[in-house]
Amino acid sequence: MTLFPDIRIVPFSRLTQGGRWRAEAMRSYSAPQLLWITKGQGRITVAGVTRGYGAHNAIFVPAHTMHGFEMTGQVFGSAVMFPGMADLDLPDTPHHLRIRDGQVQVEIATLLDGLDRELSRKRTGARRAIRHYAGLISVWLERQIELAEDVTSIPVSARRLAAGYAALVEREFRTSKSVSGYAADLGVTPTHLTRVCNQTCGRSALELLTERKISEARRLLADTRAPVKDIASALGYASPAYFTRAFHARTGRSPKEFRKGD
Incomplete structure (x- = not known):
């Protein structure tokens, strides 16, 4: 049990427990989530639009948004769930970001590692630290969305x-x-x-x-x-x-x- 049940990090390996269909099947969650893919490739469909994904892709899926992703071989990464945190100012629409800058990749990996440590340890001030990490992740996402180019050819x-x-x-x-x-x-x-x-x-x-x-x-x-x-x-x-x-x-x-x- 974590100290802050409103936020959790789920490794992709857990998303497929009980069968790959659990990740690949179309579904939605009541909380927004950020998918950070570190290795592997495949296709993901979010809100009726399908795109290919690969390593160092960040995909934001708003709450109650239909999605499902196909995996080609082994895919590694994490899903960060943000239930009950409206004050984070997360986007209302889906975003698929391809993060090519190595420093920016390190930034999100460091934030996720820090959040994971605070979630799994009972340390003084953990609740504040968890909320601050979540806020920093939302800022990171906002900045990358601002810099992203719309490369899809779909009107x-x-x-x-x-x-x-x-x-x-x-x-x-x-x-x-x-x-x-x-x-x-x-x-x-x-x-x-x-x-x-x-x-x-x-x-x-x-x-x-x-x-x-x-x-x-x-x-x-x-x-x-x-x-x-x-x-x-x-x-x-x-x-x-x-x-x-x-x-x-x-x-x-x-x-x-x-x-x-x-």
């Missing part, structure tokens, strides 16, 4: 629409709402929404929606004892049979097989 309008869709999906994926319903809410046609999603993350709008539903289904199957029929209903599927077919198509296993083998 801003497309990124905004994808982010809007991802945000709606994150709020309503537990319902039976279709892509057409989401498109209507966004004031676009389903065809246009799918075209934009393919442009921003290489997935159709339906694939993004299905992936979020199945990711939650995996979590519920692995971490709860809820009956399959209740999980199907909770995720807006018309019937347990339809849910089972969708789950098998996505994972190669039935819900019961996944639960037994997880």
